Amino acid sequence: xxxxxxxxxxxxxxxxxxxxxxxxxxxxxxxxxxxxxxxxxxxxxxxxxxxxxxxxxxxxxxxxxxxxxxxxxxxxxxxxxxxxxxxxxxxxxxxxxxxxxxxxxxxxxxxxxxxxxxxxxxxxxxxxxxxxxxxxxxxxxxxxxxxxxxxxxxxxxxxxxxxxxxxxxxxxxxxxxxxxxxxxxxxxxxxxxxxxxxxxxxxxxxxxxxxxxxxxxxxxxxxxxxxxxxxxxxxxxxxxxxxxxxxxxxxxxxxxxxxxxxxxxxxxxxxxxxxxxxxxxxxxxxxxxxxxxxxxxxxxxxxxxxxxxxxxxxxxxxxxxxxxxxxxxxxxxxxxxxxxxxxxxxxxxxxxxxxxxxxxxxxxxxxxxxxxxxxxxxxxxxxxxxxxxxxxxxxxxxxxxxxxxxxxxxxxxxxxxxxxxxxxxxxxxxxxxxxxxxxxxxxxxxxxxxxxxxxxxxxxxxxxxxxxxxxxxxxxxxxxxxxxxxxxxxxxxx
Numbered sequence: 001x002x003x004x005x006x007x008x009x010x011x012x013x014x015x016x017x018x019x020x021x022x023x024x025x026x027x028x029x030x031x032x033x034x035x036x037x038x039x040x041x042x043x044x045x046x047x048x049x050x051x052x053x054x055x056x057x058x059x060x061x062x063x064x065x066x067x068x069x070x071x072x073x074x075x076x077x078x079x080x081x082x083x084x085x086x087x088x089x090x091x092x093x094x095x096x097x098x099x100x101x102x103x104x105x106x107x108x109x110x111x112x113x114x115x116x117x118x119x120x121x122x123x124x125x126x127x128x129x130x131x132x133x134x135x136x137x138x139x140x141x142x143x144x145x146x147x148x149x150x151x152x153x154x155x156x157x158x159x160x161x162x163x164x165x166x167x168x169x170x171x172x173x174x175x176x177x178x179x180x181x182x183x184x185x186x187x188x189x190x191x192x193x194x195x196x197x198x199x200x201x202x203x204x205x206x207x208x209x210x211x212x213x214x215x216x217x218x219x220x221x222x223x224x225x226x227x228x229x230x231x232x233x234x235x236x237x238x239x240x241x242x243x244x245x246x247x248x249x250x251x252x253x254x255x256x257x258x259x260x261x262x263x264x265x266x267x268x269x270x271x272x273x274x275x276x277x278x279x280x281x282x283x284x285x286x287x288x289x290x291x292x293x294x295x296x297x298x299x300x301x302x303x304x305x306x307x308x309x310x311x312x313x314x315x316x317x318x319x320x321x322x323x324x325x326x327x328x329x330x331x332x333x334x335x336x337x338x339x340x341x342x343x344x345x346x347x348x349x350x351x352x353x354x355x356x357x358x359x360x361x362x363x364x365x366x367x368x369x370x371x372x373x374x375x376x377x378x379x380x381x382x383x384x385x386x387x388x389x390x391x392x393x394x395x396x397x398x399x400x401x402x403x404x405x406x407x408x409x410x411x412x413x414x415x416x417x418x419x420x421x422x423x424x425x426x427x428x429x430x431x432x433x434x435x436x437x438x439x440x441x442x443x444x445x446x447x448x449x450x451x452x453x454x455x456x457x458x459x460x461x462x463x464x465x466x467x468x469x470x471x472x473x474x475x476x477x478x479x480x481x482x483x484x485x486x487x488x489x490x491x492x493x494x
Contacts, residue, residue, distance in 0.1 A: 002073035004444050005061070005234065006436040007054055009079045009163050010242065011035070011100065011264045012311075014053035016061040017436040018072075021449060023459050025431060026067075029060035036097070041104035041346070047085045047094035050163060051170045058230060069232035075171070075225060076238035076443030078245035078435045079163035081186045084138040086149065086211070087166070089159050092174045095149060098163070099138040102264075102304060102346050106137035107355050109144070109205075118204060125201060127185070127192045127276060127285030129353050133302065135162055136188035140205040153208050160211040162186070164239050171236060173226035180218040181295060182244040185287035190215070192276055192285060195295050218244070218289040219446035237446030242435045243267040244288055247298065249438030250403045250429070251461075253453045258392065258399055260385055260418075261435065262408035265349070266306035268388045269298045270396060281391035282351025291445065291453070299395060301350035301388030305343040307408040309377045312345070319370045327411050330375040337372040338363040340482065341380045342489035351391040352486070360489040381408065382417040383482045389422050390479075401425045405434040412466075419466040423475060430462040 001020055008015040012035070017028040031053035036044045062069060082101035087094045099105070110130050113119070119130045128134055139160055143150045152158050161169065165179045184190045184197065188205070189212065191198045197212050216222065222236040240248060243261055247269045250259040255273035260266055269288070276285045276297040288298040305312075310326050313319045320326040340362045347355040361373070393399045402424045408414060409432045419426040431437065444450050 002449065003067055003071055004440040005058065005072045005075045006440040006443070007058060007075060007077045007167065008242070008433070008436040008439060009050060009054050009077070009167060010435075011080045011102075014050065014057050015436060016054070016057035017433065017440065018061050018065050018067060019437070019440040021444065023437055023441060025433070027061050027065035029057045029064060031056050035100060041107070043100040043103040044097035045083070045100055047087070047096075047098040047166060050098055051166065054167060055229060062230065069230040069234060072232070072234050073449060074235050074237040074443040074447035076439030076441070077164050077167055077236065078240055078242045078439035079167065079183070081162060081183060081241040081243065082133055082135050082138075083163050084135045084142070084160070085163065085166045086139070086142060086158055086160050087169070089157055092169070095158060096142050099142065101133060103138060104132045104346055104355060106132040106141040109137050109140050110355070113204065122188060122201070125191055125198065126188050128188055129284065130188075131353060132355060133349070134186060134188040136201075136205045136207060139207055139211070143206060153211055156210045158211060159213070161213050164241070165213045168222055168236065168239070171225045171229065172223040176223040177213045178216050178222060179213040180239040181215055181287045181290040182218055182241040183239070184215045186241060192287070195287070195290065217292045219291050219442050235447060236443075238439055238442030238444070240289060240439060240442055243269055243300070244298070245438035245442065246405055246435045247271060247288060247438065248442055249434030249436070250405060251453075251457055252403065253457065256396065256400060257403070258401075259403040259405065262306050262381065262404065262406040262414070264306065264308040264311070266303035266381060266385050268301045268385065268392065270392055270399070272297045272299055277395060279391070279395045281394050282353055283388070283391050283395060284350065289442070299392060301391060303384045303388065304346050304349045306381045306384065307406070309341070309343045309380055310408065313374060313377055319374060323408070323410070326374050326377070327413055329371045330378050330413055333369070333371045333375050336376040336379050337368055338365065339368055339372050339376040340485040341373070341376040342485050343380050343384060344489045348490070350388050352387070352490070354490050357490045358492045360485065360492055362485050362488060378411070378414050378417060381414060382421050385418060386421045386479070389424070399424060401427050403427045405429065405432045407432070415466045416469070419468045420470040421475060421478065423468045423472070425468070426466040427463045428466070430464070
């Protein structure tokens with residue numbers, strides 16, 4: 001039986017998972033990735049470390065499984081999106097740090113462009129909002145703040161890519177400079193309807209077109225791996241941004257299907273089919289994927305901090321030793337004791353889009369304990385997700401079931417909170433790492449091992465259901481109190 005190798009390059013780790021053709025994970029390996037915070041609001045990573053940790057994970061998973069690279073039919077890539085890397089085309093060496101999607105350094109660039117009245121144009125053409133989150137603003141900052149970089153970019157000596165492009169470039173022995181439509185749609189440079197980078201959009205940000213990769217369908221030919229890296233030349237036949245990969249892994253192939261991935265942030269996508277739905281409620285219109293038969297679209301709401309709140313409780317506050325203790329501590333109290341935590345540490349994403357907002361803790365009393373604060377962190381993840389779900393329901397008319405995945409989705413407490421607060425039935429697969437699964441399935445489809453998405457729908461999946469228990473009146477009262485907390489956080493500016 002041939003195998004599928006998924007490379008899942010995330011914000012905090014580079015993972016590799018080996019699957020069989022039933023989409024059963026056989027082995028996995030992971031290497032942590034360090035983020036640096038050189039100034040307030042700045043988030044960077046070492047681009048070379050991204051590559052090396054991903055390569056180490058790929059080698060480790062093949063070794064653990066005892067599978068030679070020659071038995072791997074295809075590689076699929078899922079990646080942290082919007083993270084921006086620039087490298088030298090002659091040497092292949094990165095010329096800048098990887099500017100991580102969370103980084104807010106380009107806020108002033110966004111403010112200046114906003115003052116020129118281009119925000120509506122960008123939303124209409126790209127489906128996105130003008131925010132530091134997106135790659136073009138980060139790339140513009142790099143070019144504006146390094147004269148040598150600007151000179152070399154204009155001379156055609158540099159290449160830009162999101163993490164998928166960087167991995168492809170290195171995997172193929174520096175032969176392929178490409179991206180897929182889902183990643184390209186996150187740059188603020190791609191015309192959403194045409195599926196191509198637009199020169200006039202690049203000009204707005206002062207970005208030479210020669211920097212940009214070729215846009216290809218999400219499934220199909222992306223070259224082959226250099227045989228010296230893994231031991232054989234393996235076709236690379238699937239590339240998706242991590243959230244689109246999770247949507248694909250959850251098999252959300254029909255318009256109206258909705259998933260949420262709880263990782264460092266929380267990312268909700270609703271598949272909308274061949275029609276790009278324009279949001280009236282602060283959501284993004286983005287590409288879900290291109291399977292070679294045209295673009296499929298999605299509505300997306302991005303929450304900048306979800307599981308990252310629990311990491312903050314652990315690493316910066318020292319309240320918990322890890323996710324398991326956090327869950328136990330949060331369950332030790334019936335509720336948060338009136339405490340509300342607004343996770344706006346890096347501003348607020350959808351549907352509010354307030355880059356200047358800052359985190360806040362409200363409702364403290366003398367009786368507040370670390371258990372209440374930890375419970376408030378779980379509540380905050382559910383509340384911010386619910387903000388997006390409400391906006392999504394208004395745009396689409398109604399929502400059905402919510403499929404969840406990602407590391408924090410392991411939490412039964414969070415899954416039930418989300419069902420109670422949203423009023424939706426929540427479905428959680430036994431294997432919550434659907435980002436890697438989606439990359440593998442896309443690669444299998446691109447390699448011709450599956451005939452169509454209908455074949456993928458026949459694969460067995462075990463799921464657990466969480467049904468809402470709260471009364472509508474209770475849900476409404478809690479949402480009202482949450483809105484008050486959000487308004488308070490938005491008055492705390494930086």
